[in-house]
Amino acid sequence: MKTVDTLIHARWLITCEEENKILENHSLVVNDKKIMAILPTHEAQKNYTATHTENFPGHAIMPGLINAHTHLAMNYFRGLADDLALMDWLNNHIWPAEKKWVSHEFVYDASLFAMAEMIRSGTTCFNDMYFFPIATAEAVDIAGMRAHIGMTVIDFPTAWATTSEEYFALGMEFFEKYKNHDLVKATLAPHAPYTVCDKNLLTVKDIAEKYDLKINLHLHETRDEIAQSLTQYKMRPIQRLQQLGLMTSRLIAIHMTDINEEDLAIVAASHVSVVNCPESNMKLASGICPVIKFKNHGINIALGTDGAASNNDLNMIGEMRTAAFLAKLSNGNPESLPAKEILKHATLNGAKALGIDHLTGSLSLGKSADIIAIHLDEIETLPVYHPASQIVYAAGRHQVTDVWCRGKRLLKNRELMTLDEAALKVKARDWAKKIFVV
Amino acid sequence: MKTVDTLIHARWLITCEEENKILENHSLVVNDKKIMAILPTHEAQKNYTATHTENFPGHAIMPGLINAHTHLAMNYFRGLADDLALMDWLNNHIWPAEKKWVSHEFVYDASLFAMAEMIRSGTTCFNDMYFFPIATAEAVDIAGMRAHIGMTVIDFPTAWATTSEEYFALGMEFFEKYKNHDLVKATLAPHAPYTVCDKNLLTVKDIAEKYDLKINLHLHETRDEIAQSLTQYKMRPIQRLQQLGLMTSRLIAIHMTDINEEDLAIVAASHVSVVNCPESNMKLASGICPVIKFKNHGINIALGTDGAASNNDLNMIGEMRTAAFLAKLSNGNPESLPAKEILKHATLNGAKALGIDHLTGSLSLGKSADIIAIHLDEIETLPVYHPASQIVYAAGRHQVTDVWCRGKRLLKNRELMTLDEAALKVKARDWAKKIFVV
Numbered sequence: 001m002k003t004v005d006t007l008i009h010a011r012w013l014i015t016c017e018e019e020n021k022i023l024e025n026h027s028l029v030v031n032d033k034k035i036m037a038i039l040p041t042h043e044a045q046k047n048y049t050a051t052h053t054e055n056f057p058g059h060a061i062m063p064g065l066i067n068a069h070t071h072l073a074m075n076y077f078r079g080l081a082d083d084l085a086l087m088d089w090l091n092n093h094i095w096p097a098e099k100k101w102v103s104h105e106f107v108y109d110a111s112l113f114a115m116a117e118m119i120r121s122g123t124t125c126f127n128d129m130y131f132f133p134i135a136t137a138e139a140v141d142i143a144g145m146r147a148h149i150g151m152t153v154i155d156f157p158t159a160w161a162t163t164s165e166e167y168f169a170l171g172m173e174f175f176e177k178y179k180n181h182d183l184v185k186a187t188l189a190p191h192a193p194y195t196v197c198d199k200n201l202l203t204v205k206d207i208a209e210k211y212d213l214k215i216n217l218h219l220h221e222t223r224d225e226i227a228q229s230l231t232q233y234k235m236r237p238i239q240r241l242q243q244l245g246l247m248t249s250r251l252i253a254i255h256m257t258d259i260n261e262e263d264l265a266i267v268a269a270s271h272v273s274v275v276n277c278p279e280s281n282m283k284l285a286s287g288i289c290p291v292i293k294f295k296n297h298g299i300n301i302a303l304g305t306d307g308a309a310s311n312n313d314l315n316m317i318g319e320m321r322t323a324a325f326l327a328k329l330s331n332g333n334p335e336s337l338p339a340k341e342i343l344k345h346a347t348l349n350g351a352k353a354l355g356i357d358h359l360t361g362s363l364s365l366g367k368s369a370d371i372i373a374i375h376l377d378e379i380e381t382l383p384v385y386h387p388a389s390q391i392v393y394a395a396g397r398h399q400v401t402d403v404w405c406r407g408k409r410l411l412k413n414r415e416l417m418t419l420d421e422a423a424l425k426v427k428a429r430d431w432a433k434k435i436f437v438v
Numbered sequence: 439m440k441t442v443d444t445l446i447h448a449r450w451l452i453t454c455e456e457e458n459k460i461l462e463n464h465s466l467v468v469n470d471k472k473i474m475a476i477l478p479t480h481e482a483q484k485n486y487t488a489t490h491t492e493n494f495p496g497h498a499i500m501p502g503l504i505n506a507h508t509h510l511a512m513n514y515f516r517g518l519a520d521d522l523a524l525m526d527w528l529n530n531h532i533w534p535a536e537k538k539w540v541s542h543e544f545v546y547d548a549s550l551f552a553m554a555e556m557i558r559s560g561t562t563c564f565n566d567m568y569f570f571p572i573a574t575a576e577a578v579d580i581a582g583m584r585a586h587i588g589m590t591v592i593d594f595p596t597a598w599a600t601t602s603e604e605y606f607a608l609g610m611e612f613f614e615k616y617k618n619h620d621l622v623k624a625t626l627a628p629h630a631p632y633t634v635c636d637k638n639l640l641t642v643k644d645i646a647e648k649y650d651l652k653i654n655l656h657l658h659e660t661r662d663e664i665a666q667s668l669t670q671y672k673m674r675p676i677q678r679l680q681q682l683g684l685m686t687s688r689l690i691a692i693h694m695t696d697i698n699e700e701d702l703a704i705v706a707a708s709h710v711s712v713v714n715c716p717e718s719n720m721k722l723a724s725g726i727c728p729v730i731k732f733k734n735h736g737i738n739i740a741l742g743t744d745g746a747a748s749n750n751d752l753n754m755i756g757e758m759r760t761a762a763f764l765a766k767l768s769n770g771n772p773e774s775l776p777a778k779e780i781l782k783h784a785t786l787n788g789a790k791a792l793g794i795d796h797l798t799g800s801l802s803l804g805k806s807a808d809i810i811a812i813h814l815d816e817i818e819t820l821p822v823y824h825p826a827s828q829i830v831y832a833a834g835r836h837q838v839t840d841v842w843c844r845g846k847r848l849l850k851n852r853e854l855m856t857l858d859e860a861a862l863k864v865k866a867r868d869w870a871k872k873i874f875v876v
Contacts, residue, residue: 078820079827083776116817282763283831285772312831313818322760325720334723338521379554380751380835382516382863383870389517393721393750397818398836425820432821 005407006030007050008371009041010061012387016347016362020340022387028061030369033407038363054402058377060387062343063362064124064146064370064405065316066350068275069216069254069304071130072114073107076431078308086222086284094309098131101435102159107135109427114314115143116419121315121397122372124405127252127275127304127354129189129216131160133174137184144408144418146370148354150189150216151175151207153200164200168207175211183406185354186211187252192218193237194225201244208250214355215246220263221255222286238263247272252353254304255280256294257287264290268297273353276345278323280306288330291323291337291345302350303342317374317397320346324392339392373402443845444468445488446809447479448499450825454785454800458778460825466499468807471845476801492840496815498825500781501800502562502584502808502843503754504788506713507654507692507742509568510552511545514869516746524660524722532747536569539873540597545573547865552752553581554857559753559835560810562843565690565713565742565792567627567654569598571612575622582846582856584808586792588627588654589613589645591638602638606645613649621844623792624649625690630656631675632663639682646688652793653684658701659693660724676701685710690791692742693718694732695725702728706735711791714783716764717757718744726768729761729775729783740788741780755812755835758784762830777830811840 008030013023015038027044029037037044074094081093107130118126125146128136133149140147151171153164161167175186188204190196196204208215220226220237229237239262241247249271256274259267267274276289291301303323305314320342327337351361360370374391376382378399381390403411410418446468451461453476465482467475475482512532519531545568556564563584566574571587578585589609591602599605613624626642628634634642646653658664658675667675677700679685687709694712697705705712714727729739741761743752758780765775789799798808812829814820816837819828841849848856 076821078823078832080823082824082827082831083773085772089772113817113820120817279763282767283772285766285770285774288767308832312827315818315834318756322763325717325760328723329720329726332723334523334527334721335521336723377863379551379558379859379862380753382551382866383514383873385516385518385870385874386520389520389750393520394516394746396753396834396836398834421817424817425815428820432823435821436823 002048004029004031004036004048004050006052006054006369007044007048008054008056008061009044010056011058012060013038013363014060014062014343014388015364016063016344017364020344028363028371030407033369035363035365035367035369038365056373059373059375059401060391061363061371061373063347063360064372064403065122065346066302066354066361067118067123067126067304067314067316068252068302068350068353069277069306070114070126070128070314071307072126072128072136073102073110073130074307074309075114075117075314076106076110076428076435078312080309080435082312097435099159102131104132104135106431107132108139109431111136112139112142112419113424113428114308115139115145116416116421116424117314119143119145119403119410119416119419120400121317122374122400122403123314123316124370124372124403124410125350125360127187127216131158133171133186134177137174137178137181140184142418144183144405144410146183146360146405148185148187148214149174150187152189152191153204154191154195155197155200156195168203186213188213188215190215190217192221192225193240194228198244201246205244205246213250214252215250216252216254218255219253220258223258226258236263238266242266255286256289257281259290259293264293264297267294267299273300273302275302275304275353276323277304277306278326279319280310282322282326284310288326291327292331300349300352301345302353303345315397316346317391317395317400320392339386339388342392343388369404369407371404372400375399375401440486442467442469442474442486442488444490444492444807445482445486446492446494446499447482448494449496450498451476451801452498452500452781452826453802454501454782455802458782466801466809468845471807473801473803473805473807476803494811497811497813497839498829499801499809499811501785501798502810502841503560503784504740504792504799505556505561505564505742505752505754506690506740506788506791507715507744508552508564508566508752509745510564510566510574511540511548511568512745512747513552513555513752514544514548514866514873516750518747518873520750535873537597540569542570542573544869545570546577547869549574550577550580550857551862551866552746553577553583554854554859554862555752557581557583557841557848557854557857558838559755560812560838560841561752561754562808562810562841562848563788563798565625565654569596571609571624572615575612575616575619578622580856582621582843582848584621584798584843586623586625586652587612588625590627590629591642592629592633593635593638594633606641624651626651626653628653628655630659630663631678632666636682639684643682643684651688652690653688654690654692656693657691658696661696664696674701676704680704693724694727695719697728697731702731702735705732705737711738711740713740713742713791714761715742715744716761718748720760720764722748726764729765730769738787738790739783740791741783753835754784755829755833755838758830777824777826780830781826807842807845809842810838813837813839
C-alpha cells in the first residue's frame with residue numbers, strides 16, 4: 001500500500017493520447033504534481049492510499065483544456081461593440097478603447113478576471129497575445145494556470161510601446177524576468193503580416209531561434225489581409241512568410257482561413273501548427289479554417305477562442321462544439337471531425353503547438369497533473385452512451401466541476417480555489433463604468 | 439395601491455416587441471396569468487403591492503423562448519449515434535431504435551425529461567413533431583409549458599401507426615381530446631416531401647383548413663431531398679408544395695436550406711413561416727438556411743433546435759448564438775443578424791409562426807405571463823455594456839434562473855417547480871440501459 005498525494009476515481013477517463021482511449025471505472029494516481037499511475041479503480045483502491053481521495057461516479061475526467069489563442073485582457077471589452085464590420089469595430093471601438101484604458105493595472109485585472117472564466121470552463125493552459133506581458137504573468141502567479149505569453153510586436157504605437165525598439169526591449173524584459181518560471185513561458189508574437197514589416201519579422205525570427213521560442217502570428221485571418229498583401233508585396237502572406245524563413249515548426253499560425261492550393265502546399269511542407277478559432281471567424285465573418293485539408297496533410301491543428309471581444313467567451317467546451325459543427329458543414333460530411341478528435345485539438349494538439357506535449361495535453365504517465373472533471377450525470381447530458389459525444393455535443397461549461405493544474409486544485413465543486421470570485425466581479429463592474437463613457 | 443399576483447423588478451427588460459426596446463430598471467406587473475403593466479420600478483413600487491415580489495438587480499427579464507422545432511422524445515437517443523452520415527444514422531441507428539423502443543410510455547417519459555431541459559434553459563413554448571402525441575400532451579399537463587404538438591403523417595409504418603388511415607385517425611383522436619386545452623394545441627405534421635405522397639399531403643391540407651390548424655413540414659433539409667424530388671416529381675419540393683396548395687400562411691417550413699431564386703420567389707409570394715435550425719443543419723452537414731435573404735423578402739423566421747439526436751441539446755440560448763454566427767459567416771458580413779434581432783427569432787417570430795403572437799412572444803400588455811430571468815452578473819457575462827449582446831454571445835443556458843409560463847412558476851432560482859429532477863434522471867438512466875444493448 002503506497003501513500004500518494006491524490007487519488008481520483010472516475011466513471012470515465014478520457015485520455016486524449018494519440019488514440020484517445022476512453023477508460024471506464026479507472027483511477028488517476030497523482031503524486032508530486034504528476035500523473036504516477038492510471039489503473040482500474042478496484043486495483044487503485046487495493047494498492048494506494050492518498051492524502052486526498054476524490055470520487056467522481058458521474059464524471060468524465062480528462063486533461064485540462066488548452067486554449068491556443070487568447071487576448072485575455074480583452075475580457076473587459078466583452079460586448080462593448082458587437083455586430084459591426086471589422087474595420088469599424090477595430091478603428092472606432094476596440095483600438096480607441098485600448099489606447100485610452102490599457103495599462104499594467106488594466107491588463108493585470110482583466111487577465112485575472114479572464115483566468116477565472118477559463119478555470120470555470122476547464123482550461124488549464126492558454127497561449128496569450130496582448131500588451132504588458134508582465135502584468136499577465138503576475139496574474140498567472142495568483143491564478144495558478146499554465147501560460148504562454150506573447151512578446152507582442154506591432155508597427156504602430158499602442159498604450160504599451162511606441163517604437164519597434166521599445167516593443168522588442170519590453171518583450172525581452174518580460175522574457176528575462178520569467179525565463180525560469182514553472183508555469184509561464186514567453187513566445188514571440190508579431191501581430192500579423194499586415195501590421196509587421198519584413199525587418200521586424202526577421203528580428204522576431206532571430207530572437208526566436210536564439211532563445212528557442214515559439215512564434216505566434218495571426219495569419220490569413222481575412223480576405224482583405226490577403227488582397228492587401230498581394231498589392232503591397234505581390235504575394236500572399238503565407239508566401240511572404242516562407243520567403244522570410246518563418247514557415248517552420250516554431251510558427252503557431254492563427255486563423256488560417258482562405259487557403260488556396262499553393263498555400264496548402266507551403267503549409268504541408270512546413271511543420272507549422274495551425275490554431276483554429278471558429279467562433280471568432282464566424283462572428284467577424286472572416287472565413288473558415290480548412291481543418292480537414294490540414295489534417296489530411298499531417299498538419300497539427302489546435303483550438304483557440306480568440307479574445308472575448310470577438311467571440312465573446314473563453315469557453316473551450318463550446319468552441320469544440322462549434323469547431324466540429326463547422327467542419328461537418330463546410331466539408332458537407334457529418335463524419336468530419338468526430339467528438340474524440342476535436343477533444344484532441346483542445347488538449348494534446350494544443351500542447352504540441354506550444355511545444356509542451358512532453359509535459360501536458362493528455363492523461364499519460366509522468367505528465368503534469370493538469371486535470372479536469374466534467375459532470376455528465378445531468379438533465380442536459382443524460383443518457384451517457386458515449387462520454388466524448390456528451391462533452392462535445394451536449395455539455396455546458398458549467399458542468400466542469402473540478403480543475404487541477406500541476407497538481408494544484410484551482411476549482412473544487414465549482415468554487416474557485418485561487419481566485420476571489422466576488423472581488424473579481426466588483427473590479428469588472430468598476431472598470432466597465434469607466435470604459436463605457438468613452 | 440393595487441394588489442396584484444406578482445411584481446418583477448428587473449435591471450433590464452428585453453421586450454422582444456417589433457422594435458425590441460430594452461428598458462432599464464423597469465418592472466413587470468403580473469395579474470391573473472397576464473402582463474398587466476410595464477413601468478419604471480420606482481413607479482411600480484409606489485402603485486402596486488403583490489403576493490409575490492421578485493427582485494432581479496443583476497438579471498435581464500425577457501419573454502420565454504419559443505423552440506419552433508423539436509422532437510422531444512428523441513432526448514433518450516441523445517448521443518447514441520453521432521458523427522455518422524445521415525442515411526447510416528437514420529437507417530442503422532435512429533429508425534431501428536425508434537422501432538424497438540418508441541411507445542406511449544417512452545414518449546411520455548422522454549418528453550417530460552426533455553421539458554426539464556427546456557425549462558432549465560428558458561424555453562416556455564415548443565412546437566413538437568413525433569409519435570404518440572397524447573403522451574406528449576400528458577407530459578405537458580405535468581410540466582406546465584405551452585405546447586404545439588404535431589399529428590404526424592408518414593408513408594411507412596412506425597411504432598405508432600401502420601397505415602395512412604391509422605396515422606390520420608390517431609392524429610384526430612389527439613386533436614379531439616385536446617382541442618380546448620389551455621396550453622396544448624394540435625398541428626398537422628406531415629414528415630417531409632420525400633416521405634409523404636401527394637394524396638396524404640392533400641388530406642393534411644383539408645384537415646388543416648377545416649380545423650384552422652398550422653402545418654409543420656421538414657422542407658428542403660438536404661440536397662438529396664431536392665435531387666430525389668427532381669427525379670420522382672420533375673420539380674423541386676417547394677414547387678411541388680405550391681402546386682398542391684400548401685405554400686400558405688398555415689405552413690411552418692422547417693430547415694429550408696439550398697434555396698434557389700425560383701424557390702425564393704415562391705416563398706416570398708407565400709406567407710409561410712420558416713424555422714431555422716442551424717445546429718442540426720451543421721451537425722448533419724445539411725446546408726444553410728438563408729435567413730437574411732428570407733428577411734429581405736419579408737418572411738417570418740423562427741428558430742428551433744430540432745431533436746436532441748441531431749443537435750444534441752434543446753438549448754435556445756446556444757441556438758441563437760449559432761444562428762447569429764452562421765448568418766454572419768455565410769453572408770460575409772458581421773453586421774448580419776445582430777443580437778436584438780435573433781432574440782426576436784427566438785420569441786416573437788416563433789409566436790407568429792405558431793399563430794399565437796396575440797398571446798405570447800413578447801413582454802406586452804395583455805399577453806400571457808411567459809417570462810424568464812437570465813442572470814448576467816456572472817464572471818462569464820461581465821461587464822454588461824449591452825444586455826442583448828451578453829445573452830446572445832456570452833451567456834450559458836445555466837444562467838437562466840427563473841421561468842414562468844402563463845403566470846405559473848416553472849423554475850425558481852434554478853430549481854424545477856413542476857418536475858422532479860432526481861426522478862427524471864433515474865428514469866433516463868434506466869431507459870438508456872435498455873436502449874444501449876440494441
